[in-house]
Amino acid sequence: MGVLSEKMAKDKGIPRSVQDAFAASSYQKALKAQYEGLFDEEIAPLTVKWEDPKTGETKDITVSKDDGVRPGITAESLGQIKPAFAKDGSIHAGNASQISDGAAAVLLMKRSTAEKLGQTILGKYVAASIAGVAPLLMGIGPWAAIPKVFEKTGINKDDVDIFEINEAFASQCVWCANELGLDQKKINPKGGAIAFGHPLGCTGARQVSTLLYELRRTNQKVGVTSMCVGTGMGMAAVWVAE
Structure with missing residues (x-):
């Protein structure tokens, strides 16, 4: 999909600067919403056991926020990331969706x-x-x-x-x-x-x-x-x- 999206970006003439600006905006909006607690109502916290890979210590942690949201992301910082699918490409890890684990449920009824x-x-x-x-x-x-x-x-x-x-x-x-x-x-x-x-x-x-x-x-x-x-x-x- 990454290779195809790289081809599409070239065929449709979408410059990297535009992609990076859009991606930075996504990060900034998500960070602001998370900081303001706007996701809290739709997230069900989950407590799981976690093992520290360095110490081997196991403890309970509660996951209540998406951990992919990062502070300090700007179009300029994204501009420093190396292209992922072509040497002269425009798509990279910062302007593509993150590979993440997650779960969601919707209950639909009359x-x-x-x-x-x-x-x-x-x-x-x-x-x-x-x-x-x-x-x-x-x-x-x-x-x-x-x-x-x-x-x-x-x-x-x-x-x-x-x-x-x-x-x-x-x-x-x-x-x-x-x-x-x-x-x-x-x-x-x-x-x-x-x-x-x-x-x-x-x-x-x-x-x-x-x-x-x-x-x-x-x-x-x-x-x-x-x-x-x-x-x-x-x-x-x-x-x-x-």
């Missing part, structure tokens, strides 16, 4: 069932779309999927309060947002996968959780989640907060 069980309703799933794109340009999946879900639901980009678009690579996220004419302030307001990781199989549920809690916190209503998918696909979904 409203009547939630009310019967006494479950708090965070929001409503409206519709989703899946789109195919050229396999060698798999990163542009959101660009194809988001308009399809707009057509299906009868809304447009101006109706959406928050977009959670997975930051597999800064290059593809920047290109998709620019091509769709999305307001950058609406995209990943608490940072994204570049800052706190992209555990495969988990990210979609994580996006939904982050989106619905942020919509509720900011008293906004409509959100969209979207991501690219390997082999040339994209998916997008519309959600409405209670």
Whole structure:
């Protein structure tokens, strides 16, 4: 995927400086949100046993924050990192999603069932779309999927309060947002996968959780989640907060 994203960045003319600026913003937004406790409500702390690799000492630690979020990240500091996939490339460890472990869960049910069980309703799933794109340009999946879900639901980009678009690579996220004419302030307001990781199989549920809690916190209503998918696909979904 890294090699394909490098090819896409070159084909679409996305300079490294733009990618690094986007990535730095993701880190900075995530750090600010973490410092302000904006993730606390959506994270269930987990206590695990940890063995110090140096001393062999075992102790209990409670994991309550994503540890990929780092302070002091700027576009300038990212500019010093060596390219990962091509000698003269633009993609590197700092402007691509982190390889991370993680877990997320979303409970989806009928409203009547939630009310019967006494479950708090965070929001409503409206519709989703899946789109195919050229396999060698798999990163542009959101660009194809988001308009399809707009057509299906009868809304447009101006109706959406928050977009959670997975930051597999800064290059593809920047290109998709620019091509769709999305307001950058609406995209990943608490940072994204570049800052706190992209555990495969988990990210979609994580996006939904982050989106619905942020919509509720900011008293906004409509959100969209979207991501690219390997082999040339994209998916997008519309959600409405209670």
